[in-house]
Amino acid sequence: MAAVSIRDVAQHAGVSVGTVSNVLNRPGEVSAESVRRVQEAIEVLGYVRNDAARKLRAGVSTTVGFVVLDGQNPFFGDVVRGAEDEGSKSGIAILYGNTDEDPKRERMYLDLFEEQQVRGVLISPYGDINPRLERLRSRGIAAVLVDRFSGDGRFSSVSVDSVAGGRMAVEHLIATGRRRIAFVGGPFEMRQVTDRLAGARAAAENAGEHIDLEVVATDALTVADGAAAGARIIARPRSQWPDAIFAANDLLALGLLQSLIVDGRVLVPDDIALIGFDDISFAAAAAVPLSSMRQPSRMIGRTALRILLEETADPELIPRQTVFQPELVVRASTTPRR
Amino acid sequence: MAAVSIRDVAQHAGVSVGTVSNVLNRPGEVSAESVRRVQEAIEVLGYVRNDAARKLRAGVSTTVGFVVLDGQNPFFGDVVRGAEDEGSKSGIAILYGNTDEDPKRERMYLDLFEEQQVRGVLISPYGDINPRLERLRSRGIAAVLVDRFSGDGRFSSVSVDSVAGGRMAVEHLIATGRRRIAFVGGPFEMRQVTDRLAGARAAAENAGEHIDLEVVATDALTVADGAAAGARIIARPRSQWPDAIFAANDLLALGLLQSLIVDGRVLVPDDIALIGFDDISFAAAAAVPLSSMRQPSRMIGRTALRILLEETADPELIPRQTVFQPELVVRASTTPRR
DNA sequence: AAAACTTTATGAATCGATTCAGGCTCGATT
DNA sequence: AATCGAGCCTGAATCGATTCATAAAGTTTT
Numbered sequence: 258m259a260a261v262s263i264r265d266v267a268q269h270a271g272v273s274v275g276t277v278s279n280v281l282n283r284p285g286e287v288s289a290e291s292v293r294r295v296q297e298a299i300e301v302l303g304y305v306r307n308d309a310a311r312k313l314r315a316g317v318s319t320t321v322g323f324v325v326l327d328g329q330n331p332f333f334g335d336v337v338r339g340a341e342d343e344g345s346k347s348g349i350a351i352l353y354g355n356t357d358e359d360p361k362r363e364r365m366y367l368d369l370f371e372e373q374q375v376r377g378v379l380i381s382p383y384g385d386i387n388p389r390l391e392r393l394r395s396r397g398i399a400a401v402l403v404d405r406f407s408g409d410g411r412f413s414s415v416s417v418d419s420v421a422g423g424r425m426a427v428e429h430l431i432a433t434g435r436r437r438i439a440f441v442g443g444p445f446e447m448r449q450v451t452d453r454l455a456g457a458r459a460a461a462e463n464a465g466e467h468i469d470l471e472v473v474a475t476d477a478l479t480v481a482d483g484a485a486a487g488a489r490i491i492a493r494p495r496s497q498w499p500d501a502i503f504a505a506n507d508l509l510a511l512g513l514l515q516s517l518i519v520d521g522r523v524l525v526p527d528d529i530a531l532i533g534f535d536d537i538s539f540a541a542a543a544a545v546p547l548s549s550m551r552q553p554s555r556m557i558g559r560t561a562l563r564i565l566l567e568e569t570a571d572p573e574l575i576p577r578q579t580v581f582q583p584e585l586v587v588r589a590s591t592t593p594r595r
Numbered sequence: 596m597a598a599v600s601i602r603d604v605a606q607h608a609g610v611s612v613g614t615v616s617n618v619l620n621r622p623g624e625v626s627a628e629s630v631r632r633v634q635e636a637i638e639v640l641g642y643v644r645n646d647a648a649r650k651l652r653a654g655v656s657t658t659v660g661f662v663v664l665d666g667q668n669p670f671f672g673d674v675v676r677g678a679e680d681e682g683s684k685s686g687i688a689i690l691y692g693n694t695d696e697d698p699k700r701e702r703m704y705l706d707l708f709e710e711q712q713v714r715g716v717l718i719s720p721y722g723d724i725n726p727r728l729e730r731l732r733s734r735g736i737a738a739v740l741v742d743r744f745s746g747d748g749r750f751s752s753v754s755v756d757s758v759a760g761g762r763m764a765v766e767h768l769i770a771t772g773r774r775r776i777a778f779v780g781g782p783f784e785m786r787q788v789t790d791r792l793a794g795a796r797a798a799a800e801n802a803g804e805h806i807d808l809e810v811v812a813t814d815a816l817t818v819a820d821g822a823a824a825g826a827r828i829i830a831r832p833r834s835q836w837p838d839a840i841f842a843a844n845d846l847l848a849l850g851l852l853q854s855l856i857v858d859g860r861v862l863v864p865d866d867i868a869l870i871g872f873d874d875i876s877f878a879a880a881a882a883v884p885l886s887s888m889r890q891p892s893r894m895i896g897r898t899a900l901r902i903l904l905e906e907t908a909d910p911e912l913i914p915r916q917t918v919f920q921p922e923l924v925v926r927a928s929t930t931p932r933r
Numbered sequence: 934a935a936a937a938c939t940t941t942a943t944g945a946a947t948c949g950a951t952t953c954a955g956g957c958t959c960g961a962t963t
Numbered sequence: 964a965a966t967c968g969a970g971c972c973t974g975a976a977t978c979g980a981t982t983c984a985t986a987a988a989g990t991t992t993t
Contacts, residue, residue, distance in 0.1 A: 260734075262979055273943045278981055288941060305734075308710045310979035312647035314948050320690065320711070328676050329876070331669060338666050341693055345700070350707050352658065353691035355679055362683070369688050372646045373658070396598075396643075480876055511880040538667070538818055539877040542849040544884070600949055611973045616951055626971065648949035651978050 261304045270298035281306065312374065316397075320350050321565060322370035324363060324380040326404075326447075327478065328355035330508055331537040332554050333381070336403060339558025340379060347566065349376065358444070358477055360384045371396065377565040379403050379558075384446060387411060399568045401561045404552075405448055406578060413568060413576040415561040419449050422550040422583035423456020426503050426532050429548070429585055431464050433592065435501035435530055438468060441486045441513060442505025443475040450478075450505050453534060457503055471499065478505060483512020491516070491523055500529060501591075507533035507540050510547055514590070518544055531590040534583075546588035553581050599642045608636035619644065650712065654735075658688050659903060660708035662701060662718040664742070664785075665816065666693035668846055669875040670892050671719070674741060677896025678717060685904065687714065696782070696815055698722045709734065715903040717741050717896075722784060725749060737906045741899045742890075743786055744916060751906060751914040753899040757787050760888040760921035761794020764841050764870050767886070767923055769802050771930065773839035773868055776806060779824045779851060780843025781813040788816075788843050791872060795841055809837065816843060821850020829860055838867060839929070845871035845878050848885055852928070856882055869928040872921075884926035891919050 267274045272291055279287045280295040287295075298304070312318055323340060325333045341351055352375060354366035360383055367389050370378055377399040380386070390400045390412060402414035430438055440457050442450045454472065461468040473490065475482040483504060490498065490513075504510035510533030517523040517531070525531055525545045533540060536551035560579055568574050605612045610629055617625045618633040625633075636642070650656055661678060663671045679689055690713060692704035698721055705727050708716055715737040718724070728738045728750060740752035768776055778795050780788045792810065799806040811828065813820040821842060828836065828851075842848035848871030855861040855869070863869055863883045871878060874889035898917055906912050 263981095264979080274980080275943055275982080276941085279942085282981080286941075291942080303730075305706075305709050307651070307712065307979055309647045309650035309712060310948090311981075312948095313645070313651055313950090314979080314981045316948080319707075323691075328672055328679075329669070331667070331672070334666055334669070334672055337691070338693060341666075341691070345703065348707065350704070350711070351691050353661075353675070353679070353689050355676060365683065366688070368643075369657075369686065371643050373688070374645065374647060392641075480880065511877065515880050539849065539880070542818065542853050542877070542881055544880060544882045546882070598949095601951090602949080612950080613952080613973055614971085617972085620951080624971075629971080645949055648978090649951075651980090652949080652951045654978080 261302045265302055266295065266298045266304050269302060270294040318374050318376040319348055320352050320373065320375050321562065322352045322354065322366065322375045322378040324354045324356060324366050324378065326356060326358060326381040326383060331539065332535040332552065335554035336558040339555035340562040343559040343562040356383060358383050364389070367393065371398065377401070377569050379561050379565060381405060399565055401565045403557060403561045406580065407576065410576055410578065413564050413578065415557050415564065415579045417552045417581045417583045419452035420456040422534060423453035424460040425583065425585050426534065426550050427457040427460035429587070429591065430501040430503065430530060430532060431460065431468060433530065436468055437499045439471050439473050439490065439499035439502045441473045441475060441483065441502055441509055442478065444477065453505050475509060478509055480508045480512035483509035484516040487513040487516030498529060502529055502531050504531065504533045507535045507537045507547065507549055509533065511539065511543055514544055514547065526590050526593050536586050541588065545590045548588045548591040549586050550583040551586045552583055557581065599640045603640055604633065604636045604642050607640060608632040656712050656714040657686055658690050658711065658713050659900065660690045660692065660704065660713045660716045662692045662694060662704050662716065664694060664696060664719040664721060669877065670873040670890065673892035674896040677893035678900040681897040681900040694721060696721050702727065705731065709736065715739070715907050717899050717903060719743060737903055739899045739903045741895060744918065745914065748914055748916065751902050751916065753895050753902065753917045755890045755919045755921045757790035758794040760872060761791035762798040763921065763923050764872065764888050765795040765798035767925070767929065768839040768841065768868060768870060769798065769806060771868065774806055775837045777809050777811050777828065777837035777840045779811045779813060779821065779840055779847055780816065782815065791843050813847060816847055818846045818850035821847035822854040825851040825854030829855060836867060840867060840869050842869065842871045845873045845875045845885065845887055847871065849877065849881055852882055852885065864928050864931050874924050879926065883928045886926045886929040887924050888921040889924045890921055895919065
């Protein structure tokens with residue numbers, strides 16, 4: 258109803274629309290007097306810039322799309338928070354999409370973001386979406402991969418060295434005397450999962466003695482899947498239990514923990530040690546405080562958004578891979594009280 | 596570069612731009628032949644609708660803003676997820692803003708959403724933002740309050756009966772034999788906090804015998820604040836400990852739990868029973884599985900978005916308050932093993 | 934005092950989709 | 964045969980901010 262446009266502001270201030278636009282976008286080029294009168298008019302009329310018109314004409318967007326793999330995972334909550342912080346510095350808002358590891362949803366959100374002509378896209382991809390991202394790029398929409406190394410270097414990425422993390426986790430288990438280790442994780446379409454497993458394998462092979470490394474596959478990285486995997490493991494005869502479990506993320510680990518210690522069937526870490534990945538804030542508060550590989554989640558989000566903005570400012574920039582090192586956080590779940 | 600517009604599609608299909616627009620928006624009014632040719636042209640040229648132009652001319656937006664109080668809290672993650680699910684049915688995307696209980700950020704996001712001319716706003720408000728929301732409404736942007744009852748009925752809301760929840764929680768504590776109860780929560784600007792406390796008070800007063808109900812204030816509803824409050828409590832002489840704690844949400848409760856049981860100083864629930872609010876998915880996996888008041892978080896999000904869309908479709912609708920009942924979930928933190 | 938710049942302001946053209954008054958065809962009705 | 968209406972289609976006008984060629988006013992240089 259109100260519908261105050263730049264024209265109304267111009268009239269009220271007694272200047273042209275061009276001048277109002279200049280006050281809004283390059284106040285330096287306008288006389289102090291004009292700036293004052295325009296600002297007063299904006300105040301009086303309650304003018305709010307119409308972003309659609311602005312975007313249409315100027316082709317600049319103030320939103321960035323973020324496609325997240327698993328919104329239930331506090332890890333991604335932290336990453337989004339980091340991106341949001343960085344974005345709010347420059348008036349960038351985040352269009353949020355949660356795929357829950359579903360390629361259809363992934364595509365849907367990328368389509369949506371393309372129509373919206375977002376400034377760029379942050380994405381923790383599930384499948385292989387390079388072709389989709391190439392297409393976005395050809396329309397001037399940059400993309401930065403989050404929590405996923407861009408192997409072919411076609412896009413910038415911000416991630417943690419999952420292979421190193423997997424290695425460090427299993428080295429820690431071996432160093433604390435474990436020899437029969439189970440890797441719990443899946444699906445194996447997820448690069449994060451295969452990388453962490455690869456690191457685990459490397460650690461097992463370089464141990465200098467024989468290490469059993471078995472793989473227990475899950476359908477997804479959720480608490481429920483972790484609990485199911487745990488139930489499967491302890492259903493075996495006790496002699497075939499692993500003496501340590503490396504879970505591909507903390508949600509799995511927390512689910513595993515729950516199903517292992519229920520009824521006191523299994524002592525953690527005495528019977529089975531347990532380590533997760535991500536170090537979400539609930540890991541420390543778990544039934545048995547959970548050892549984990551910490552990712553600098555908030556920093557990942559901040560950095561990803563910063564790189565995205567840099568790239569949209571200068572499309573000539575060469576994609577760069579930012580890799581943080583994960584950090585081993587040792588808690589009770591891998592350190593038997595003696 | 597590509598920049599395929601509706602004009603290019605029209606040309607390729609040998610029809611006018613009006614017809615292309617009709618195919619896009621009301622295919623029923625166009626001959627089958629035209630529909631076919633236009634769709635083929637769209638396919639061939641890789642046309643993607645320009646949402647900015649559409650929004651400018653038609654005044655309809657495909658985004659909804661969601662201002663969340665605490666993005667770190669998995670409860671809100673679930674609520675957002677519910678809204679997202681409901682939105683994706685009708686091609687609505689969510690612009691996400693996290694205020695972290697900061698009124699400045701709250702205002703910033705509402706400004707941003709106003710510029711964006713979002714279809715509507717879902718908000719779990721911190722302070723009193725009715726004036727801001729009234730203003731948005733006067734510009735045709737509807738708002739629905741989430742996790743907060745709209746006392747004056749000026750806006751629709753979707754929430755859980757926090758007073759009843761507080762009452763049920765404390766009734767449960769009393770029924771299990773507790774008499775010296777501490778309510779831990781804050782800040783008291785948050786309606787959720789004062790409501791839960793009011794419910795707790797009601798339960799204490801109606802107990803039929805004397806119940807001590809003390810209030811331990813916190814700065815925010817976080818794990819860290821919970822841990823700090825716990826430390827303060829057990830720093831007292833043991834005789835002045837409460838025998839039960841009702842925490843205003845699960846994050847506080849998990850923090851409390853951590854600081855209480857560290858070094859085995861306090862037995863939970865034997866020395867102090869503990870109940871939280873929200874029943875986030877990590878409550879069940881806590882060191883001592885946490886009793887809590889469950890909120891139907893995902894349903895809250897779905898419902899809020901549905902109501903918002905209904906209201907934007909028909910602005911004459913009278914605001915309605917949807918209140919779900921919380922559900923007591925009893926776990927080990929309030930049930931002493933005998 | 935004229936020429937050459939600077940600084941500042943103007944307002945029409947533009948971005949791309951939607952809308953709508955008007956036009957064309959063709960069969961049905963009178 | 965004339966009139967009417969249904970069904971489709973057309974294309975100019977429109978939404979509101981930005982941009983840019985042009986101009987006016989003021990300042991410095993020669």
